[in-house]
Structure formats: C-alpha cells, structure tokens
Amino acid sequence: MRFDLQRRLGVAVGMLLAMTVPAAADGCGRITHDGQGYVICEVDAAQEPALRLWQDDASGQPLRNFNNIQKMLGQGENLNFAMNAGMYHADYKPVGLLIVDGQELSPIVTGGSNDNFGMLPNGVFCTGGARPFQVVESRAFANARPDCRLATQSGPMLVIDGDLHPRFLVDSDSRYVRNGVGVSPDGQKAWFAISDRPVTFHEFGRLFRDGLKVRDALYFDGSVSRLYAPSVNRADFGRSLGPMIGLVESAG
Numbered sequence: 001m002r003f004d005l006q007r008r009l010g011v012a013v014g015m016l017l018a019m020t021v022p023a024a025a026d027g028c029g030r031i032t033h034d035g036q037g038y039v040i041c042e043v044d045a046a047q048e049p050a051l052r053l054w055q056d057d058a059s060g061q062p063l064r065n066f067n068n069i070q071k072m073l074g075q076g077e078n079l080n081f082a083m084n085a086g087m088y089h090a091d092y093k094p095v096g097l098l099i100v101d102g103q104e105l106s107p108i109v110t111g112g113s114n115d116n117f118g119m120l121p122n123g124v125f126c127t128g129g130a131r132p133f134q135v136v137e138s139r140a141f142a143n144a145r146p147d148c149r150l151a152t153q154s155g156p157m158l159v160i161d162g163d164l165h166p167r168f169l170v171d172s173d174s175r176y177v178r179n180g181v182g183v184s185p186d187g188q189k190a191w192f193a194i195s196d197r198p199v200t201f202h203e204f205g206r207l208f209r210d211g212l213k214v215r216d217a218l219y220f221d222g223s224v225s226r227l228y229a230p231s232v233n234r235a236d237f238g239r240s241l242g243p244m245i246g247l248v249e250s251a252g
Contacts, residue, residue: 028081028229030196033211036203037196039232040212041081043247045132045188053085053100053150054244055093062092064240066228073248080247081229083179083192085125085220086154087117088242096138096153097124098243108153110139116219119167122155123218124148131187135216152243158182158205158217168202175200179225182208182217192245194227 028041043051054063054072063069066082073079087095095117097108112120124141126134128149136146137160138153156165158180175198183190191212195204201219208217226236228246 028231030232031211033207034203036199036207038193038207039196039227039229039234041083041192041229041247043133043190043192047247047249048127048132048149050247050249051127051150051190052246052248053098053152054246055098055100055105055242062240062242063244064092065237066226066235066244066246069244069246076251077248078251079228080249081192081227081231082244082246083194083220083227084225084241084243085181085245086152086243087115087221092240092242094152094243096122096155097141097151098153099126099148099151102147102149108138108142110142116222117155119156119165121157121160121165122153123157123216124151124153125181125183125190125218126151127190133183133187133190135181135183135218150245152220152245154180154218154220156201156219158201158219159209159214160216162209162215164202164205164209168205169200170202172200172202176222177225178204178219178222179227180204180208180217180219182212182214185213185215194225 031038054069057063070079094106098106112118121137123138124136126148129147177195177198179194181190181192208214224239227234
C-alpha cells in the first residue's frame with residue numbers, strides 16, 4: 001500500500017509533526033502529533049473492496065476479537081490490520097447503524113443521549129458508495145440514505161466540515177486511548193487512527209483536522225480501543241469487542 005502521510009503532515013499549532021514511515025505492506029505507521037503518539041493505517045480507493053466490517057461469525061455469534069476474525073479468513077488471505085469500529089451493547093451488538101456488504105444489520109439512531117455515542121452531532125463512516133469513503137453526520141445520512149457497501153455509526157463526530165466538535169474542551173481532563181477514522185476531502189483515502197496513550201477528545205480531533213488535514217472524522221471508541229497491526233508490532237488484547245473493521249489482502 002502506498003503510504004504518503006509524509007507529504008500530508010506538516011507543522012500544526014506551531015509544533016513540528018514528526019513521523020516515522022515503516023516499510024509496511026499494510027500502510028500502518030507511527031506518528032507524533034502535538035506530543036502524542038499514534039498509529040495510523042491508510043486505505044486508498046483501490047483498496048476499498050478489501051476493507052471488511054465484521055460483527056458475527058457464520059453461526060450468528062459475536063466475533064469479539066481479532067483472533068476470531070483470522071479464523072474466518074479464506075485460504076491465502078491475510079489480515080493486514082483491524083480495529084474496533086463502533087460502540088456496542090452488552091451483547092456486543094452495535095448501538096447504531098451497521099451495514100455489511102450492503103445488508104443493514106442494525107438501524108440508524110438519530111436521537112441524542114448523555115453518552116459519547118449520543119453527543120450530537122455523531123456520524124456514519126460509509127464505504128463503496130458514490131465516493132470510496134465518506135463520513136456523514138447521522139441525521140443527514142438518515143435523510144439522504146446514501147448507498148454504502150460498509151457502514152458503521154458512532155459518535156461523536158471528531159471533525160465536522162473542518163471544525164472540531166463544539167463540545168470538545170481544550171483543557172479537558174478526560175483521557176482515554178481513543179480510535180477513529182477520517183477521510184480525505186476528495187473521499188479517496190481513509191485514515192484509521194489509534195492513540196498510543198490516553199488523549200483528550202480535543203487532542204484526538206486535532207490529529208485529524210490539523211495533522212491529517214481531513215474535513216470530516218468520526219470517533220469509534222475510547223478505553224476499549226484495540227488495534228491489530230503486525231507491521232507496528234500491535235496485537236492488542238483485552239475486553240471483547242463489537243463491530244470491527246480491517247483490511248484483508250491476498251497473501252500472494
């Protein structure tokens with residue numbers, strides 16, 4: 001995979017953005033932004049068909065972890081990276097919209113609530129529609145109903161048309177390991193990011209807005225955030241997960 005973050009990342013908020021680009025087949029690399037470390041995995045439009053979204057196994061039981069995803073892969077397939085991709089209930093079912101291979105498995109939720117998911121505006125990450133990748137505010141998505149091969153809803157939005165979510169506080173003391181996704185302005189690339197250490201919403205949003213220069217980005221989760229990316233020696237374990245997203249490519 002081509003990994004061209006180097007030319008996209010620059011000086012943000014007066015601080016030098018440092019990045020080490022590994023020779024990684026899966027396009028995952030480590031960067032530092034505003035003093036915080038992150039792993040970022042890039043997927044471009046040509047690879048969109050290889051992106052997969054998982055919830056249950058063939059018997060309808062929640063997959064819950066990356067090992068179970070690997071057991072489902074076909075002969076000659078490799079899991080290049082994967083991460084959790086949205087919030088879930090106690091039975092591991094998604095809180096909001098989930099579309100897998102064009103089939104809606106869970107409906108969209110447009111109401112607000114006191115948790116992170118309902119911190120409006122929240123949004124939907126959609127692939128394989130009119131644009132390879134897009135992040136759409138949930139109510140706008142419900143009205144437009146764009147075609148999606150894959151879609152997962154979560155919240156809050158991190159970046160909304162170039163602005164940080166209005167409820168993010170620069171001096172917040174709420175810190176978690178967080179993960180999410182942002183898309184390039186032309187919809188041709190998606191960047192999946194996870195922090196190395198606990199960060200605030202404001203810090204995580206600035207990574208996407210100022211570091212990756214995206215105009216729309218969506219929060220997946222915090223505290224339970226997990227990543228599988230062998231090129232950067234990450235195979236996180238811990239609490240069971242609900243929806244998961246990842247890139248699958250042929251071994252050859």
